[in-house]
Amino acid sequence: MFSKACEYGIRATLFISKESRHDRRSNLKEIAKAIDSPEAFTAKILQELARSGVVKSKKGPNGGFFVEEDHRILLGDIVEAIDGDSIFRGCGLGLSECSDEKPCPLHEDFLEIREGLREMLETVTIATLTESLDNGETFLKRF
Numbered sequence: 001m002f003s004k005a006c007e008y009g010i011r012a013t014l015f016i017s018k019e020s021r022h023d024r025r026s027n028l029k030e031i032a033k034a035i036d037s038p039e040a041f042t043a044k045i046l047q048e049l050a051r052s053g054v055v056k057s058k059k060g061p062n063g064g065f066f067v068e069e070d071h072r073i074l075l076g077d078i079v080e081a082i083d084g085d086s087i088f089r090g091c092g093l094g095l096s097e098c099s100d101e102k103p104c105p106l107h108e109d110f111l112e113i114r115e116g117l118r119e120m121l122e123t124v125t126i127a128t129l130t131e132s133l134d135n136g137e138t139f140l141k142r143f
Contacts, residue, residue: 006078008045010079014129026066028065088118
């Protein structure tokens, strides 16, 4: 449903949030390793997340990536920073034109799914997800 970049962006933000809760800043290598993503791809994703204000970065010996207030970051903030809002406009079958007037076979069902997704993205915070990650209830990668 999300692009690969968006999936990595969500995982990177969760990792950064977890580290930030312990007053640690993470560098590119640590983040890429933690989320199982190629470094160059991770660098581009982190650049987008920093540009949009989802994560912060600081240069220097004590530098790295961090988040200041994970309770204010919505899952939708990450999706919008990486994928934009196309997930809410696109056709469920990927057709270039799909509307109420000329629907694809999935149109009605996909509208319901899209609204449920919108609700999740607008209500779930990174803080909530990070808490379960920090408690060991959820994981960013399997070993």
